[in-house]
Amino acid sequence: MTMINQRWEELADIKRVLAKRDWFPGTSGNLAIKVSDEPIEFLVTASGKDKTKETDEDFLLVDREGKPVKDTHLKPSAETLLHVEIFNKTKAGCSLHVHTVDNNIISELYGDKGKITFRGQEIIKAYGLWDEDAEFTIPIIYNYAHIPTLAESFSEFVKEDAGAVLIRNHGITAWGRDALEAKKYLEASEFLFSYHLKLLTLKAVLV
Numbered sequence: 458m459t460m461i462n463q464r465w466e467e468l469a470d471i472k473r474v475l476a477k478r479d480w481f482p483g484t485s486g487n488l489a490i491k492v493s494d495e496p497i498e499f500l501v502t503a504s505g506k507d508k509t510k511e512t513d514e515d516f517l518l519v520d521r522e523g524k525p526v527k528d529t530h531l532k533p534s535a536e537t538l539l540h541v542e543i544f545n546k547t548k549a550g551c552s553l554h555v556h557t558v559d560n561n562i563i564s565e566l567y568g569d570k571g572k573i574t575f576r577g578q579e580i581i582k583a584y585g586l587w588d589e590d591a592e593f594t595i596p597i598i599y600n601y602a603h604i605p606t607l608a609e610s611f612s613e614f615v616k617e618d619a620g621a622v623l624i625r626n627h628g629i630t631a632w633g634r635d636a637l638e639a640k641k642y643l644e645a646s647e648f649l650f651s652y653h654l655k656l657l658t659l660k661a662v663l664v
């Protein structure tokens with residue numbers, strides 16, 4: 458199997474799993490996986506598709522600027538520039554972006570603070586943090602409609618090979634050195650969002 462086919466299968470597997478969870482409502486979301494380092498080339502989801510469907514046009518290969526490597530009628534994700542920041546600035550191998558109700562509500566509740574910090578939760582170990590008092594902070598950025606501006610704002614928080622950033626009332630982008638790590642960061646973040654919102658709701662009901 459060629460590297461591109463191998464990476465295609467890896468990304469297709471993740472897409473299938475996330476689709477089953479309804480994490481691609483209304484054609485939202487986009488996924489990317491690096492195929493080569495020199496030159497940097499990655500597979501990214503084609504724009505505007507129903508990501509719950511599986512086709513042989515789900516992904517296309519783009520260069521380090523997010524431009525298609527070959528002539529194609531497919532358009533790279535409208536948010537490819539965010540994946541471009543990740544692959545150009547870090548050693549990340551995979552980047553995942555989803556819109557969920559939970560990540561949107563958390564981003565709105567904590568958007569004015571510009572971040573949300575989690576502590577005292579076992580699942581924080583998914584971020585590679587094993588200390589009892591470990592904290593994990595997810596920055597929250599403004600949802601600029603102009604994607605190059607959004608990508609510039611996002612870039613400020615792309616420093617590590619794995620991480621997560623919330624875009625206010627839009628969604629989350631999580632990345633990691635490989636597909637497993639990116640998925641782990643995404644799932645841990647969504648777990649923490651869901652837990653936090655349920656706890657807030659229960660506290661409000663019980664007082």
Ligand SMILES: CSCCC(=O)C(=O)COP(=O)(O)O
Pocket residue numbers: 483484485486487502503504505506533534535536554
């Ligand atoms: C209806 S979703 C609006 C665009 C977006 O935020 C998204 O994640 C999907 O865009 P893409 O071009 O990757 O399909």
Ligand SMILES: [Zn+2]
Pocket residue numbers: 485486487536554556627628
């Ligand atoms: Zn989006």
